[in-house]
Amino acid sequence: MTSPKHIAIVGGGTAGWMTANLLRHRWATLNVEVTLIESADIATIGVGEGSTPFLRHFFRTLGIEERDWMPACDATFKSSIRFPGWSSVAGYESYVHPFFCEADRQLGNQFFTNACLRRRGQAADANPQDFFLAAELARQRRAPVGTDYAYHFDAGKLGAFLRSHAVGLGVRHVVDTVARVEQHENGDIAALHLRSGARIDADLFVDCSGFKGLLITETLGEPFHTYRDNLFNDRAIAIPTPLVDGEDIPCETVSTALRHGWAWQIPLTTRYGNGYVYSSDFVSDDEAERELREHLGAAAEGASARRLRMRVGCVKRHWRQNCVAIGLSQGFIEPLEATALMLIQLSVEQFIAALESGDFERHHQDTFNHRVSEMFEGVRDYVVAHYQLNTRRDTDYWRTNRANRNISARLASLLDIWDRGGDFEVELERHGAGLMYLRPSWYCLFAGMGRFPAELRATPQAVTAAVARQSLARMVREFRSHRRYLAGE
Numbered sequence: 088m089t090s091p092k093h094i095a096i097v098g099g100g101t102a103g104w105m106t107a108n109l110l111r112h113r114w115a116t117l118n119v120e121v122t123l124i125e126s127a128d129i130a131t132i133g134v135g136e137g138s139t140p141f142l143r144h145f146f147r148t149l150g151i152e153e154r155d156w157m158p159a160c161d162a163t164f165k166s167s168i169r170f171p172g173w174s175s176v177a178g179y180e181s182y183v184h185p186f187f188c189e190a191d192r193q194l195g196n197q198f199f200t201n202a203c204l205r206r207r208g209q210a211a212d213a214n215p216q217d218f219f220l221a222a223e224l225a226r227q228r229r230a231p232v233g234t235d236y237a238y239h240f241d242a243g244k245l246g247a248f249l250r251s252h253a254v255g256l257g258v259r260h261v262v263d264t265v266a267r268v269e270q271h272e273n274g275d276i277a278a279l280h281l282r283s284g285a286r287i288d289a290d291l292f293v294d295c296s297g298f299k300g301l302l303i304t305e306t307l308g309e310p311f312h313t314y315r316d317n318l319f320n321d322r323a324i325a326i327p328t329p330l331v332d333g334e335d336i337p338c339e340t341v342s343t344a345l346r347h348g349w350a351w352q353i354p355l356t357t358r359y360g361n362g363y364v365y366s367s368d369f370v371s372d373d374e375a376e377r378e379l380r381e382h383l384g385a386a387a388e389g390a391s392a393r394r395l396r397m398r399v400g401c402v403k404r405h406w407r408q409n410c411v412a413i414g415l416s417q418g419f420i421e422p423l424e425a426t427a428l429m430l431i432q433l434s435v436e437q438f439i440a441a442l443e444s445g446d447f448e449r450h451h452q453d454t455f456n457h458r459v460s461e462m463f464e465g466v467r468d469y470v471v472a473h474y475q476l477n478t479r480r481d482t483d484y485w486r487t488n489r490a491n492r493n494i495s496a497r498l499a500s501l502l503d504i505w506d507r508g509g510d511f512e513v514e515l516e517r518h519g520a521g522l523m524y525l526r527p528s529w530y531c532l533f534a535g536m537g538r539f540p541a542e543l544r545a546t547p548q549a550v551t552a553a554v555a556r557q558s559l560a561r562m563v564r565e566f567r568s569h570r571r572y573l574a575g576e
Contacts, residue, residue, distance in 0.1 A: 090117040090447050091290035095279060097265055097302055098295030099125035101242055102414025102431050104249035105145065106293055109435045111256045112149055122287060123253070124279065126264040136242040136360070137165055137340045137353055137425035140186055140235050145432050151252065159248050161355040162240040163573060164338050166221040166231035168424070172344035174536045175478045179214055182535025183339075184424070185221030187527050188234040194218045194558060195527065197550045202534040204546055207508045211549035213539070215531040218552075223559035225339035230572035233565075237425070239340065239353045239360075261287070265296075268306045275409045276302060294412040298398045298419070303405075303412035311418075313400040316493040317471050319366040319484070320348055320421050323395040324376050328359045328386035336570045342423060343382070344477070347375065347484045350382055351422065356573055361387070364397075364421055369484040397421060401463045404456045406449075411438050418463055423473060426466045434459050465523030468498045469532070475502065476536035497521070505533050 094110055096103050103123055111121045146156065156162070171181040187195065198218035201211035216222040224231045254260050267280040278288040294302035303309045315321070330336065341352040348365030363379040370378070372394055380387050401418025405411060414431050437458055441451040471494055479485035497518055504514040515526050522529070 090114060090119055092118075093120045093122065093289040094291045094293065095287055095289035096121065096123040096293040096295055097279065098297060098414070098416070099123060099246060099250065100295065100297070100414070101246045101249065101428065102416075103293075103295035104246055104253055105428070105431050106295060106413050106435050107253040107258045108149055108249055108256065109145075109432075109439065110293075111253060111258050113439055115256065120259065121253075121257075122259040122261060122289070124261045124263055124265060124281065124287065127262050128264060136245075136422075136427075137168075137239050137351075138237045139425060139429045140237045141429045141432055142238055143236075145428075149252070156245075156248055157238070157240075157573075158356075160240040160244040161357045162238050162245075163336055163354050163356055164231050164569065165237040165239050165340060166224045166234065166338045167219075168340045168342055169216075169225065170342050170344070170473075170535070173349075173473065173477050173479070175480065176537030176539075179535065179537030181216070182214055182531070183216040183219065183222040183225065184528065184531050184535070185215065185219040186231075186235045186237060187525075188220065190220050190234065190562060191218075191527075194220075194550075194555050197555065198534075199526075199530055201549050202530050203511070204549060205534070205539045205543065206505060208540050208543055209546035209549070210543035211546045212552035212555075213534045214537075214552065215535050218555045218559075219531075220559060220562055223556070223563050224566060225337065227563055227566075228335040228337055228569045229563055229566035230569045231338055231566070232572065236338075239355055241355055241357075241360075261285075265301060268302065270306070273408075274307070276306065290409065292410040294410055294416040295414045297415040298396075300402070300412065300416040302410045303402055303407060303416055307407050307410060309402045309404055309407050309412075311398070311400055312403050313398075314420070314467055315399060317467060317491075317495075318399050318421060318474075319368060319488065320364050321397050321399065322367050322372065322375065323362050323364045323397060324372070324379055325360065325362040325393045325395065326379060326383060326387050326390050328361055328383055328390060330354070330358060335568055336573065338569045340425065344479060344485075345378055345382060346370070346482045347378070349423065350379060359386075364423070366484060369482070369487075401460060403460070405434065405459045406438065406441075406452050406455050413438075417459070420463065420466050420470055423470050424466065430462060430466065433462060461521050462523060464495065465521055468495050468522070469524045469528070471495075472498055472501075472532055473536075476533065476538055478537065501529070505538060 107123050167183045167185040202213040204211040205213045263281040266282045269278040271277045276292045337354045343350045347370035350363045353360040365375045405417045441455040445451040474488035
């Protein structure tokens with residue numbers, strides 16, 4: 088089969104425009120027409136958002152320089168995520184999930200050694216915030232350029248930037264609303280009938296219509312597999328606050344545990360994006376907003392709040408018939424590790440690879456669906472592990488999360504091996520790429536939460552946190568102020 092002549096994408100936003108850019112860039116020489124239909128009636132959420140380092144590869148693929156997109160999207164650099172309040176273990180009340188780089192090799196290896204010593208009963212310092220360069224960059228608010236890093240940005244402005252870029256590549260942009268979906272007798276989607284009366288037919292259809300799932304769910308009837316028994320959170324409230332005058336801009340996301348969930352703080356060049364992710368089973372929307380405003384203090388006075396609902400889980404088949412679901416229509420995992428754009432990007436890249444390797448037929452449809460579902464499950468397990476490892480005792484929310492036994496066999500095995508002092512390295516290798524997160528991330532999570540025996544014996548040979556911090560302080564001297572770097576100074 089030859090390449091598709093026409094691909095129709097339903098829905099804009101970040102998911103739709105990332106997809107449009109990647110498809111058009113990849114298949115421009117094959118004369119594949121890409122059309123994106125975007126309704127004027129549906130607003131983009133546009134809250135502050137973070138990414139993983141995978142987003143750097145997205146921009147490199149498209150040949151877009153940071154100096155071109157970052158100022159347009161109020162973007163800042165992101166070195167790590169900090170998690171205050173998740174643990175009540177002395178010395179581990181806050182920890183950092185850093186992005187790792189070559190400069191971390193020596194101290195990072197010492198951290199792994201110390202973590203193994205401590206979980207086997209020896210009093211070695213093992214909080215990751217003391218051993219990784221990203222944590223020190225965040226403490227001193229230095230731009231992490233030259234390491235592995237990610238971004239913070241205004242999601243609405245990023246969508247607008249990507250729309251402009253896609254149109255420049257030749258993507259056809261149609262502002263209209265899908266009124267009816269026409270299907271062939273075999274179940275394939277044949278065409279989209281728009282409110283204006285226009286009819287758009289295509290060979291392939293991409294559903295980026297959000298939680299609605301206009302094509303994949305409402306038209307094709309693909310079942311949705313909820314993660315509600317693993318992850319309780321189903322609501323979020325977002326409130327912006329101003330930056331503090333005269334202060335440098337942070338280069339970390341902060342995810343602070345509150346009474347019934349956690350609050351994000353994401354620094355942009357113009358403001359902070361803040362929000363509260365929580366479970367409606369444990370707190371009302373009004374109570375959650377009051378708690379978030381109390382957490383933010385005077386900075387939130389007079390600021391309006393946006394209340395959001397989340398459908399956590401994913402469809403069983405992401406590619407069905409001649410339609411692939413991307414973004415919220417395919418699934419969503421709460422933004423604790425900022426994985427939404429990563430899952431979009433990897434899904435589109437996997438789709439492109441599956442089509443090309445199958446001569447643009449559906450030969451690899453089942454393999455694609457398995458791989459993408461495996462990615463979602465891998466991210467889910469890592470996020471669930473945060474709740475399993477929490478040691479808060481102040482509310483039913485945290486106690487119920489910790490006691491929840493609706494977890495995967497894979498995560499249960501990791502917890503068991505760690506607690507028994509078994510070979511954690513072998514266990515990580517056994518699960519392989521399905522984990523989604525690499526060895527350092529798992530060590531930082533388990534050790535950072537203070538998952539160690541209560542009784543410890545002295546270990547004088549271990550590198551202490553104080554010595555490690557001194558080394559990090561020397562390393563960051565060559566890095567510039569985050570605010571000054573962003574300003575081009």
